[in-house]
Amino acid sequence: MSTDDPTAVRCTGIRKHFGEDDARVEVLRGVDYLVRRGELSFLVGPSGCGKTTLISVIAGLLGTSAGEVSLFGRNLATMPADERVLFRRSHLGFVFQQYNLLQALTAAENAAVPLLAAGMRRREAVDRARALLDRLGLGARTGAYPRQLSGGQQQRVALARALVHEPRLVICDEPTAALDHATGEAVMELLASSAVHPERAVIVVTHDNRVFHFADVIAHMDDGRIVRSEAGPKGSTPPPPTPCVPSCISASSA
Ligand SMILES: Nc1ncnc2c1ncn2[C@@H]1O[C@H](COP(=O)(O)OP(=O)(O)OP(=O)(O)O)[C@@H](O)[C@H]1O
Numbered sequence: 001m002s003t004d005d006p007t008a009v010r011c012t013g014i015r016k017h018f019g020e021d022d023a024r025v026e027v028l029r030g031v032d033y034l035v036r037r038g039e040l041s042f043l044v045g046p047s048g049c050g051k052t053t054l055i056s057v058i059a060g061l062l063g064t065s066a067g068e069v070s071l072f073g074r075n076l077a078t079m080p081a082d083e084r085v086l087f088r089r090s091h092l093g094f095v096f097q098q099y100n101l102l103q104a105l106t107a108a109e110n111a112a113v114p115l116l117a118a119g120m121r122r123r124e125a126v127d128r129a130r131a132l133l134d135r136l137g138l139g140a141r142t143g144a145y146p147r148q149l150s151g152g153q154q155q156r157v158a159l160a161r162a163l164v165h166e167p168r169l170v171i172c173d174e175p176t177a178a179l180d181h182a183t184g185e186a187v188m189e190l191l192a193s194s195a196v197h198p199e200r201a202v203i204v205v206t207h208d209n210r211v212f213h214f215a216d217v218i219a220h221m222d223d224g225r226i227v228r229s230e231a232g233p234k235g236s237t238p239p240p241p242t243p244c245v246p247s248c249i250s251a252s253s254a
């Protein structure tokens with residue numbers, strides 16, 4: 001993995017559409033987005049502007065129509081498929097907007113999935129997952145199945161699953177949406193502490209302005225583009241330059 005590139009995520013000219021002909025929707029219209037190592041980057045913008053689509057592209061869950069994504073200096077699109085699977089498994093943690101927990105597994109088993117996938121023995125993996133769930137205030141519910149948990153509890157199980165293998169990049173889609181203020185703060189504390197590491201980064205999609213004070217950088221998205229980046233209240237480094245590169249200009253003048 002490249003160590004001389006200080007970026008965690010670099011998106012250049014990302015375009016993505018769904019459907020064809022009359023049904024074609026241009027969702028990403030030339031996104032340029034930079035997240036540095038050690039940074040907690042918030043991605044904000046109106047509903048439907050393309051946030052979930054963008055982070056799905058960054059995580060390699062969706063392909064692009066054009067543009068490039070590199071993670072820690074590596075371009076996933078040019079990696080051999082088996083290497084890409086291993087890279088994503090060990091270096092990425094993703095919290096889905098709809099949680100996506102496995103209904104047949106308990107909270108602890110769900111949170112342990114990345115460790116089990118990496119080959120860790122079951123007992124050790126589940127113990128580690130339990131310890132993390134405990135830190136997230138779910139110590140008493142580790143044996144419960146997702147259907148027995150509230151939305152906020154499921155959200156925290158999904159977060160534990162994203163953090164348990166200590167990935168270098170954690171991407172969260174609305175991680176505090178179903179949480180009360182105090183629990184939301186605790187969740188963000190945990191996320192922030194995992195991003196403080198100089199070799200890691202966190203991207204948080206959110207509408208929740210109660211947690212904005214955790215941001216190093218706030219990137220504003222609108223109509224399929226990053227239109228502005230600014231230092232967040234916690235940001236000690238200047239924000240990435242506001243993207244205004246040829247792909248963005250040509251997209252806006254198209
Ligand atoms: N699979 C799909 N097929 C067709 N259109 C899609 C698909 N996925 C997303 N879209 C469209 O892309 C646009 C952006 O969706 P996306 O989910 O990325 O928005 P968002 O910014 O995450 O919104 P929200 O804040 O409501 O979660 C929307 O207009 C949506 O309808």
Ligand SMILES: [Mg+2]
Pocket residue numbers: 051052053097173
């Ligand atoms: Mg979304």
